[in-house]
Amino acid sequence: MLLKDKRAYRELTGMFIIGLAAVGLVIAIYMGTAIFFGVIVDVRMEEAQALNDRLFSVIVMNGELQEDVLKNDFNILERARLDKKIIGDKKDAQNFLFFQVDILSDGESVKKFIEGNRDYREMCGLSKEGEIKCVQEKLVLSDGYVVEILTASNQRGERV
Amino acid sequence: MINNKLSKNIARMGSVNFLNKKYQLKSNKKASINPTLETVIYTVLIVALAAITLFFIVRPSVGVTAHEQIFAKKIALEIDKTEPGMKIYMDIYDMYKIAKESKFKGKIVDINNDLNKVNVKLTKGDGYNFYYFSDVNVVWNIDTDKKELMLDIKNKKSDENVKEDKIEEVKNAA
Numbered sequence: 001m002l003l004k005d006k007r008a009y010r011e012l013t014g015m016f017i018i019g020l021a022a023v024g025l026v027i028a029i030y031m032g033t034a035i036f037f038g039v040i041v042d043v044r045m046e047e048a049q050a051l052n053d054r055l056f057s058v059i060v061m062n063g064e065l066q067e068d069v070l071k072n073d074f075n076i077l078e079r080a081r082l083d084k085k086i087i088g089d090k091k092d093a094q095n096f097l098f099f100q101v102d103i104l105s106d107g108e109s110v111k112k113f114i115e116g117n118r119d120y121r122e123m124c125g126l127s128k129e130g131e132i133k134c135v136q137e138k139l140v141l142s143d144g145y146v147v148e149i150l151t152a153s154n155q156r157g158e159r160v
Numbered sequence: 161m162i163n164n165k166l167s168k169n170i171a172r173m174g175s176v177n178f179l180n181k182k183y184q185l186k187s188n189k190k191a192s193i194n195p196t197l198e199t200v201i202y203t204v205l206i207v208a209l210a211a212i213t214l215f216f217i218v219r220p221s222v223g224v225t226a227h228e229q230i231f232a233k234k235i236a237l238e239i240d241k242t243e244p245g246m247k248i249y250m251d252i253y254d255m256y257k258i259a260k261e262s263k264f265k266g267k268i269v270d271i272n273n274d275l276n277k278v279n280v281k282l283t284k285g286d287g288y289n290f291y292y293f294s295d296v297n298v299v300w301n302i303d304t305d306k307k308e309l310m311l312d313i314k315n316k317k318s319d320e321n322v323k324e325d326k327i328e329e330v331k332n333a334a
Contacts, residue, residue, distance in 0.1 A: 157289060157290040159225070159287075160279075
């Protein structure tokens, strides 16, 4: 009876060890995979800031609004050298960037430029941590105009 | 004496013995210590094995993949921060070092002007892609002696630049 108990105990112990080994292996593989694919160097804020700076450099010159910004034929993508494949409205464009430029005079919007993924505008307002990174800047110009620029990025890059 | 013998036999059979508790306890103790010790040893061995496996899986891959990502993003951001007409010189000694450690001898950097894509590859596989938003033409070259990457940022739509780029490409190919 005791011998039988011993065997039963050893069988149970063996099963426990195999189970433990399986669990250990699964954890090791899971953690290895998670670390392998999960390392993300987040530069979305830097990218949003670079886009913001680029737009300001196109809209504002010597503290004043650029002369032709308010004209109808002013193409902000072309002037800011922004690629339509990355930030344009086309369906095949990459969808990880957004910008909105609002030019105000006496508190009223006189011109607005919006490009990229429109969903990001609301997400920036909600400021959901981790989902996207936004940069919002406001500049009061010497000629009385106020320029508000909101840029957002969600480019995480891709392992191929 | 008879009682002792009887109790021993009963104990060996594993049944409960009220006559000689001392002997029965000793017997049970002997039976239970070994498997427990075995379990502990096996557990320790499994945990050690899992830790060693994890260490060897994680250590090299994290280093290389993280660096592919860092360099791809760094190059793309540099392109986005510069104006046409500017040249960027980047020290890529570390990239060479990592590629050498992972025994990779292929092309470590590739910039695709049509897709605005920077690809960095420091080990076998397809590497890491990151996109730049600038609509520029990036003429690039790697100085293998200095371990330096040169990025020449040019306007995309200038015919003069296109001609220059083609001459440069022919030179690089030669």
